[in-house]
Amino acid sequence: MSDLTLYSMPSSGNSYKVRLLLALLGRDYRHVPCETQSAELEQARAAGHLPLGKLPALHLGDGTILSESNAILWYLGSSTDWVPGDPLTQAQMLGWMFFEQNRHEPVVAVRASLNSYPHLKGQATPEVMAQLLKEGHGLLQLMEDHLQGRAWFAGKAPSLADIALNAYTHTVGDRGGFEMDRFAAINDWCARMAARPGYEGVFDHG
Amino acid sequence: MSDLTLYSMPSSGNSYKVRLLLALLGRDYRHVPCETQSAELEQARAAGHLPLGKLPALHLGDGTILSESNAILWYLGSSTDWVPGDPLTQAQMLGWMFFEQNRHEPVVAVRASLNSYPHLKGQATPEVMAQLLKEGHGLLQLMEDHLQGRAWFAGKAPSLADIALNAYTHTVGDRGGFEMDRFAAINDWCARMAARPGYEGVFDHG
Numbered sequence: 310m311s312d313l314t315l316y317s318m319p320s321s322g323n324s325y326k327v328r329l330l331l332a333l334l335g336r337d338y339r340h341v342p343c344e345t346q347s348a349e350l351e352q353a354r355a356a357g358h359l360p361l362g363k364l365p366a367l368h369l370g371d372g373t374i375l376s377e378s379n380a381i382l383w384y385l386g387s388s389t390d391w392v393p394g395d396p397l398t399q400a401q402m403l404g405w406m407f408f409e410q411n412r413h414e415p416v417v418a419v420r421a422s423l424n425s426y427p428h429l430k431g432q433a434t435p436e437v438m439a440q441l442l443k444e445g446h447g448l449l450q451l452m453e454d455h456l457q458g459r460a461w462f463a464g465k466a467p468s469l470a471d472i473a474l475n476a477y478t479h480t481v482g483d484r485g486g487f488e489m490d491r492f493a494a495i496n497d498w499c500a501r502m503a504a505r506p507g508y509e510g511v512f513d514h515g
Numbered sequence: 516m517s518d519l520t521l522y523s524m525p526s527s528g529n530s531y532k533v534r535l536l537l538a539l540l541g542r543d544y545r546h547v548p549c550e551t552q553s554a555e556l557e558q559a560r561a562a563g564h565l566p567l568g569k570l571p572a573l574h575l576g577d578g579t580i581l582s583e584s585n586a587i588l589w590y591l592g593s594s595t596d597w598v599p600g601d602p603l604t605q606a607q608m609l610g611w612m613f614f615e616q617n618r619h620e621p622v623v624a625v626r627a628s629l630n631s632y633p634h635l636k637g638q639a640t641p642e643v644m645a646q647l648l649k650e651g652h653g654l655l656q657l658m659e660d661h662l663q664g665r666a667w668f669a670g671k672a673p674s675l676a677d678i679a680l681n682a683y684t685h686t687v688g689d690r691g692g693f694e695m696d697r698f699a700a701i702n703d704w705c706a707r708m709a710a711r712p713g714y715e716g717v718f719d720h721g
Contacts, residue, residue, distance in 0.1 A: 384602055
């Protein structure tokens with residue numbers, strides 16, 4: 310019996326990141342799926358299982374609750390090969406994880422959500438979708454440029470930055486309507502991620 | 516002569532965070548101020564000094580450039596008392612720093628910017644400002660609730676999470692129009708931050 314309980318949203322990239330790292334590490338955990346607009350999500354929120362009101366949340370055996378997907382990755386990954394050992398490479402890794410939360414997710418993932426979830430269709434006006442498409446292509450181009458001559462986002466090995474950025478990126482062609490043919494280095498990097506032992510895409514167990 | 520060069524925006528909380536930590540640590544650095552809409556900012560961008568297009572950026576002596584304010588904090592703080600030693604408290608600290616970049620800054624800081632920078636006034640419609648006020652008060656309430664019975668955001672000592680969250684929070688009453696009288700614990704925490712040796716507010720050298 311594992312001492313980890315994960316509250317996560319099956320269709321969300323932020324939640325999927327944590328499930329992906331747990332799969333890559335081969336770690337057991339109890340999973341409480343809370344899909345968007347579900348009774349399970351409202352119950353979890355009402356019961357205080359999500360202190361910041363958002364998924365994912367990781368409950369440890371002693372009652373501690375960790376929020377924020379990328380912080381949960383740090384906790385689970387910090388004594389593994391997924392976190393580099395030196396402060397400079399750690400800072401480069403964290404830099405891409407903050408980029409992901411401050412710039413990538415609010416544009417790339419938001420466009421995919423507006424495009425995919427029926428209850429959000431009302432917000433998906435042509436103007437909003439066009440603006441998100443343009444901004445998203447710009448952000449994907451920053452990633453594409455960084456990956457020129459690099460296999461991974463920080464240092465010489467895959468790290469939490471690759472998990473965090475891959476979570477939404479590997480589905481945004483289909484779900485977000487982004488033109489991924491433009492981004493050869495991103496596509497190659499997604500293929501390298503998918504080849505890691507234990508890897509599962511967000512919808513592989515949908 | 517320091518081997519650190521910081522490109523930063525004098526009026527921006529993200530840039531100020533880094534200047535604050537450097538002040539608290541008593542570290543020397545060369546400062547290249549690039550105010551919003553200035554020729555200096557455009558020159559820095561054109562010269563490739565801002566790889567992700569944003570401020571702040573820290574240039575190390577060997578030519579390495581670090582982006583993303585909270586990642587720069589990690590690099591500068593990682594061997595100091597501003598970063599806790601155990602992975603769980605580190606994850607709690609990073610959780611609040613991701614909250615700051617994903618939820619707090621896009622609402623609380625954005626409202627302050629729309630309220631303060633003349634070139635953004637056109638975006639500050641009554642509907643947008645009312646929505647940001649409501650959301651911002653909700654986010655400040657999450658901080659207020661967390662600070663009940665706690666002096667600092669993660670662990671028993673001040674950490675990078677306090678620097679990151681304080682950066683915009685200590686001015687959002689005046690600049691953002693938020694009703695800070697509602698948040699006694701936040702105000703007490705701001706006073707504890709301001710009492711740290713070396714502390715400077717964002718406009719103390721304006």
